[in-house]
Amino acid sequence: MTQREDEAWRRLGSVLDPETGLSVVDLGLIRELREADGALHVRMTLTHESCPLGVFILDSVRIALAPLCPDARPAVELSFDPPWTPDRITPAGRAALRR
């Protein structure tokens, strides 16, 4: 993992899903994060394809990563195949949801 990818994961940890209060990382929404050609590429999903907040969560991800890519804007891509399931939630996320 590059230093920029590491920092990107850290920043994504502060992007919250307003409905659950979990970060997009703990919710298991981030499928892939990689640095290529000087830009960050994120492949992510949503808990539901028709989630009304989805587009705003994507924007929050872009905003969080923008300072890491001064020359190239982060590429954020959505994927619903396979669909999200609660199994993707991290142990920390599960613990938070039990509280």
Next chain:
Amino acid sequence: MSAALPPLAGAKDRLLPASVPVPYFAAALAFHGLAWLSLAAAAEWVPGFAGGLGPPLAALHLVTLGVLAMVAVGASLQLLPVALRAPMPLPVAARAVHLLLVAGVPVLAWGMASGRVLPLSLGGVAVSSGLALFAALAAAALARARGSSLVIAHVWTALACLLALALLGLALLGDFVHGWLPDRAALAAVHLAIATYGFLGLLIMGLSQILVPMFALAPNPPARPGWIALGLAAFGVALAGAGWFLAGAIAGLAAALLHTSLMALVLRRRARRRLGPSFVLIGLGWAMLPASLVLGAGLAFGILPRGFAPIFVLVLVGGWLLSTVLGVLMRILPFLATLHAAKRGRRLMRVEELGDERLLWVQVGAHLSALPMVALGAALNAPALVWMGAMVGAVGAGAFLLFAGLVAWRYYELPPRAGAPAELRERGA
């Protein structure tokens, strides 16, 4: 930045301005309090109420039209374009529906309470026009929707019921003036069945397929049993519409048990353990749905005496529909505030941070106390108990109104998002 992929393409443009849906919810909360107060004023006529003009009928329609239909219309106009990727209805038309309902419902209720022809006619025409305009807007949007076909089918069936119930409602109002119906009581029962189990019930069943998994953080329920439940429910409503109430109640009961078991499955698979006060009411609604059908079947079969009719209506409208709608409203009010705040370029705030849950618990407690008190009052022919129950219900409605006011206040106080690049701020990201 990548281009948005098809599922969310144009999502922001399909979100109606907050000034369109918010007045629906504000009106519904105001009518909620007014309905309980009207019931208190009508307390002496509630035991033994068997339909017909009078204060109980007015209180009933303040709930069904003022609260339930108002929330159903407002939530549909807001959520259908976003959740089903349907085109957004014209804001001016959506505002016109609201005006017709807000003006028409109190006038109609006044006419029902007083028996005066003019408010009955004016209110009836205004409400029917508003509902017909809503049906046209929703149908235009649904025709080009690309979301879940199961949800879309629910909404189409609900809209068909809406047209039928509006026509039946007008026929019943005309009968008050002209006395042209041969069997007014039977038609009123059909109107009630189509309004509650048809329009409102099918809309709730459809939107539950999206909202319950989303709120509980669970996978979607399997679609095939959902289709079977829809088929059974539509069949049951059609049977009731033809006057075969017992057969309709049996088909409806099968649909209700299938639907509630699907929702129970969703909750069993949920990741979020704590669901809060809203799901206490939603759970009560799920229990009261089959209970109402059992009572309805008992009345249709003649096992239960006619004196049980007010209790049946209370279980149906208060126990199932009002509980469910209030529970959903508890969740979607702060959710929509977050959604619109994000559209305005405000910080994405946790939904729970926007309100004060203690107020919702007051609403839940009041609702859970008020319903049995009114039911007991109706069963024991004790108007004082009905009055007390209605006043407790009004206290709950006041608490919910305070909660909504708090959400609105915090919505306007939200700070802009920190660190948002200028272009994202400018387009309201």
